[in-house]
Amino acid sequence: MINKKVLDKVLKRVEKPARYIGLEENSHNKDLNNSKVKFVFAFPDVYEVGMSHLGLHILYNLINDEDDYVCERTFAPWFDMEAHMRENNIELFSLESKEEVKNFDILGFTLQYELSYTNILNMLDLASIPIYSKDRDERYPIVIAGGPCAFNPEPLSDFIDLFLIGEGEEATLEILELYKKHKESGFKKENFLYEAAKSIEGVYVPSFYEVGYNQDNTISFRKTLVPGIPETIKKRRVKNLDKMYSPSKMLVPYIETVHDRIALEIFRGCTHGCRFCQAGFIYRPIREKSVENLITQAKKLVESTGYDTISLSSLSSCDYSQLDLLIHRLLDNLENKYVGVSLPSLRLDSISIDILKEIERVRKTSLTFAPEAGSQRLRDVINKGVDEIDLEKAVGYAFKEGYSKIKLYFMMGLPTETNEDLLGIRDLSYKVKDMFFNRPKEEKIGNFQLTTSVSCFVPKPFTPFQWFGQNSIEEFYEKIDLLKKTFKDPKIKFNYHDPRVSYIEAIISRGDRRISNLIFKAWECGCKFDGWSSSFNFENWQNAIDNSGIDPYFYANRNRDFEEILPWDFINAGPTKKTLLREYFKSLEAKKTPDCREVCNGCGIDNCEMRGVFN
Amino acid sequence: MKIRAKYTKLGYLKYLSHLDLIRLFNRSLTRTNLPVKFSEGYNPHPKLSLGNPLPLGIESMCEYFDIELTENISPNDFMITLNKVLPKDIKIIEAFEIDEFTPSISTSICISVYDLVVDTVNLDEEVDYNLEITKFLNLENIEIEKKKKKGRNKITAKVNIRPFLHKLSVEKIEKNIVKFNATVMTGEKGNIKPIELLKAIDFYTMIKLDLDSFEAIKIDSF
Numbered sequence: 001m002i003n004k005k006v007l008d009k010v011l012k013r014v015e016k017p018a019r020y021i022g023l024e025e026n027s028h029n030k031d032l033n034n035s036k037v038k039f040v041f042a043f044p045d046v047y048e049v050g051m052s053h054l055g056l057h058i059l060y061n062l063i064n065d066e067d068d069y070v071c072e073r074t075f076a077p078w079f080d081m082e083a084h085m086r087e088n089n090i091e092l093f094s095l096e097s098k099e100e101v102k103n104f105d106i107l108g109f110t111l112q113y114e115l116s117y118t119n120i121l122n123m124l125d126l127a128s129i130p131i132y133s134k135d136r137d138e139r140y141p142i143v144i145a146g147g148p149c150a151f152n153p154e155p156l157s158d159f160i161d162l163f164l165i166g167e168g169e170e171a172t173l174e175i176l177e178l179y180k181k182h183k184e185s186g187f188k189k190e191n192f193l194y195e196a197a198k199s200i201e202g203v204y205v206p207s208f209y210e211v212g213y214n215q216d217n218t219i220s221f222r223k224t225l226v227p228g229i230p231e232t233i234k235k236r237r238v239k240n241l242d243k244m245y246s247p248s249k250m251l252v253p254y255i256e257t258v259h260d261r262i263a264l265e266i267f268r269g270c271t272h273g274c275r276f277c278q279a280g281f282i283y284r285p286i287r288e289k290s291v292e293n294l295i296t297q298a299k300k301l302v303e304s305t306g307y308d309t310i311s312l313s314s315l316s317s318c319d320y321s322q323l324d325l326l327i328h329r330l331l332d333n334l335e336n337k338y339v340g341v342s343l344p345s346l347r348l349d350s351i352s353i354d355i356l357k358e359i360e361r362v363r364k365t366s367l368t369f370a371p372e373a374g375s376q377r378l379r380d381v382i383n384k385g386v387d388e389i390d391l392e393k394a395v396g397y398a399f400k401e402g403y404s405k406i407k408l409y410f411m412m413g414l415p416t417e418t419n420e421d422l423l424g425i426r427d428l429s430y431k432v433k434d435m436f437f438n439r440p441k442e443e444k445i446g447n448f449q450l451t452t453s454v455s456c457f458v459p460k461p462f463t464p465f466q467w468f469g470q471n472s473i474e475e476f477y478e479k480i481d482l483l484k485k486t487f488k489d490p491k492i493k494f495n496y497h498d499p500r501v502s503y504i505e506a507i508i509s510r511g512d513r514r515i516s517n518l519i520f521k522a523w524e525c526g527c528k529f530d531g532w533s534s535s536f537n538f539e540n541w542q543n544a545i546d547n548s549g550i551d552p553y554f555y556a557n558r559n560r561d562f563e564e565i566l567p568w569d570f571i572n573a574g575p576t577k578k579t580l581l582r583e584y585f586k587s588l589e590a591k592k593t594p595d596c597r598e599v600c601n602g603c604g605i606d607n608c609e610m611r612g613v614f615n
Numbered sequence: 616m617k618i619r620a621k622y623t624k625l626g627y628l629k630y631l632s633h634l635d636l637i638r639l640f641n642r643s644l645t646r647t648n649l650p651v652k653f654s655e656g657y658n659p660h661p662k663l664s665l666g667n668p669l670p671l672g673i674e675s676m677c678e679y680f681d682i683e684l685t686e687n688i689s690p691n692d693f694m695i696t697l698n699k700v701l702p703k704d705i706k707i708i709e710a711f712e713i714d715e716f717t718p719s720i721s722t723s724i725c726i727s728v729y730d731l732v733v734d735t736v737n738l739d740e741e742v743d744y745n746l747e748i749t750k751f752l753n754l755e756n757i758e759i760e761k762k763k764k765k766g767r768n769k770i771t772a773k774v775n776i777r778p779f780l781h782k783l784s785v786e787k788i789e790k791n792i793v794k795f796n797a798t799v800m801t802g803e804k805g806n807i808k809p810i811e812l813l814k815a816i817d818f819y820t821m822i823k824l825d826l827d828s829f830e831a832i833k834i835d836s837f
């Protein structure tokens with residue numbers, strides 16, 4: 001355990017000390033000494049961000065509900081805390097027992113975004129744990145990682161002992177079970193990893209594989225180094241969400257977090273097949289929870305947390321097949337508790353006026369629409385199944401109901417994009433504004449404000465755009481300039497993402513094993529919290545690129561050959577490479593692919609739970 | 616009806632801000648079936664008012680809040696019910712009925728008694744702690760720098776805290792740890808934070824303190 005007196009001194013000096021104290025409602029205080037496997041869940045970002053992540057709450061309760069295991073939490077300490085910790089020799093500790101992370105059996109990182117990778121290295125260092133997997137023996141915890149970014153694990157392959165690809169509910173317990181068995185009979189890291197790689201589906205241990213490269217830097221081969229382990233890693237997916245573990249409790253942070261509310265997961269997967277969206281491909285097929293089950297869960301969660309808002313969480317919540325019924329029943333059951341329901345994402349095509357009205361019964365939420373591209377042609381390219389009429393309908397309704405603050409989200413740098421497509425972003429924004437001011441006087445309610453945000457497209461693995469070279473930083477700036485000039489209305493706020501951040505993200509997200517070195521060098525140069533615009537330092541990253549000797553163009557901007565072995569090809573994420581390729585070609589011709597609830601597009605998933613249920 | 620509740624704020628929960636505390640009480644009230652009165656309007660919340668904020672990092676045995684209820688219940692039941700959902704370091708220890716004539720918490724409770732424990736740094740010198748404190752109390756002017764908001768800017772102003780300091784004594788001296796007991800004003804008419812008092816002692820007397828090491832607990836207020 002760390003020195004609590006020193007901790008107390010430090011806490012008096014830092015911003016938001018409650019980030020580091022734990023003790024939240026529904027937190028566990030199991031005895032570490034009495035547990036057979038000690039797991040510490042590590043979120044490589046600051047407490048408020050990590051605590052807003054649903055997966056943390058699921059895994060935390062899942063593990064702690066087992067008598068033999070304990071799960072505690074740790075987060076990346078903010079700059080001020082890190083400085084004090086280093087100065088006072090406080091190692092990275094768990095919030096629950098204030099125990100050094102080093103003393104746990106398993107340290108599990110969740111990989112939500114690539115720009116948190118330098119924080120992983122920094123946390124290992126703060127924990128006095130060697131950063132490279134090869135330097136860690138039995139004295140140190142096994143370091144594992146999972147989450148959406150684990151679908152391309154290679155950039156972290158030098159640091160992480162074991163990756164879990166896909167949904168973690170079932171596999172995590174299998175890993176802990178195996179660990180327990182090995183611990184009881186004299187733990188050997190190598191043996192444990194081998195058994196896990198061999199026997200647990202979805203487990204990937206990078207050290208058991210070798211990768212070779214061609215002269216031109218592309219991959220020449222991949223091979224297994226030990227017998228008996230799978231050549232392709234199949235992602236884990238939970239078959240029946242109603243039977244899956246769902247916590248009846250959620251940790252309730254004392255300090256304000258990004259999402260101060262209940263996150264009620266209503267389904268997994270998404271059927272729209274937007275071609276830029278990684279989640280839409282890797283979490284296929286769609287699997288819903290039943291209304292009955294959700295109502296029971298929601299009641300328990302309200303009781304155990306006291307939150308006053310339930311957010312219906314999923315990739316595209318308006319798609320839930322019985323959304324009307326669900327919202328009605330939720331509100332009827334909980335209205336006397338003054339509990340409101342919110343939908344985090346609204347799709348323009350499925351926006352149901354009745355649904356919005358239902359939500360009105362308790363509380364208003366702000367409205368955000370994501371047309372993603374400015375022209376219909378480009379929306380067809382990315383298979384975003386909405387048109388201008390959808391947007392008009394939705395916005396018109398919103399205005400009538402008294403919403404006056406609207407946010408629109410777009411991307412730039414999409415395949416086949418022209419200046420005309422870009423200017424469509426301006427046109428659409430002005431159209432929304434005109435729609436507000438062209439209303440009869442008595443219907444112009446509130447103070448109109450439109451925010452148009454444009455982000456820089458980052459091509460991701462396991463999407464049809466995985467072969468596509470990202471726009472260069474210069475191209476992005478030219479596009480921003482073009483757009484900026486056309487936005488002259490004070491009622492419309494034009495925002496854009498920093499192209500340099502998206503460039504780094506692009507290098508990492510489609511990186512291979514050699515990117516480990518870049519991440520290490522970046523950390524050495526002082527990079528951390530790169531997802532925060534206040535701390536992202538491009539100069540440091542550029543130094544890291546120079547020091548590591550990698551060619552950034554090769555990773556970010558190059559169009560890949562279709563025959564090329566891609567670093568993540570050895571993972572079976574569901575949809576086949578052939579499907580992705582077919583989708584890419586269709587996109588170039590601006591041809592749409594229907595939603596797979598209407599018709600199965602044969603994406604290649606074996607035993608797809610959707611077939612026959614929806615289509 | 617209205618109830619005034621006296622509660623503790625102990626352990627690591629001393630690091631909860633005033634706002635965190637309000638949200639904790641709101642959530643906890645939602646979790647009970649107490650007949651809490653909600654405010655009208657856009658974002659309904661329980662009608663709850665807290666006293667003057669306790670500085671971050673200070674424990675207390677005696678904080679107060681007032682709450683409005685839609686039905687009459689016994690203050691004792693209120694206490695028992697709410698305590699079931701409150702964390703162990705924040706518990707109601709007393710509850711009683713008040714009415715619309717009862718003065719608000721911040722006007723009626725503005726004196727605090729603190730126990731302050733702090734490491735000293737003058738090991739080699741012989742210091743008479745009691746004498747030093749007596750001399751300190753004899754000063755007419757004990758000036759400290761306070762950060763104040765002036766419009767949008769924060770400025771530092773010199774403030775004489777002597778009138779706000781009612782009592783101060785040395786309770787215990789053990790090795791290099793000294794324990795003080797202090798009665799000070801904490802309210803709009805005058806306010807001393809524990810750290811400010813310790814800084815002043817460190818500055819004006821021969822007692823030299825490791826200010827980072829202090830632990831403070833409010834043991835009484837009235």
Ligand code: SF4
Binds near residue numbers: 284285611
């Ligand atoms: S197999 Fe068919 S129904 Fe299932 S996810 Fe793929 S396209 Fe959709």
